[in-house]
Amino acid sequence: MNLVQPINHQGCSGALTAIGDSLYVIGGKWKLRVIVALREGNKRFNEIQRSLDGISARVLSSELKELEMNGFVKRIVHTQSPVVVEYQITDYAGTLSEVLQALADWGTKHRDKIRRE
Secondary structure, eight states: OOOOOOOOHHHHHHHHHHHHHHHHHHOSSSHHHHHHHHTTSOEEHHHHHHHSTTOOHHHHHHHHHHHHHTTSEEEEEEOSSSOEEEEEEOGGGGGGHHHHHHHHHHHHHHHHHHHHO
């Protein structure tokens, strides 16, 4: 069964632009994983790093800055002594819920397909 419907040139061009914009903001190996890790609640930098097996501190720092710049993550500084910095996802990150669920569902199906073959 073919689920991919043909579209006209204008529709294709618009879809390619929109997908490109999406991947620019949330693409890569780590961004969505950081967002998912923060869905459990606010976390400090080292807690995020421990929950994401294999991410370096440099990469995590960069990803958090980009996610903050795009409105998905908020950095909270608690000024008591010692200073504590936490990260939390924003309400805007909730707009990715359907995307994350679709990716999780597809990933499960794909893994099952590969195991069967």
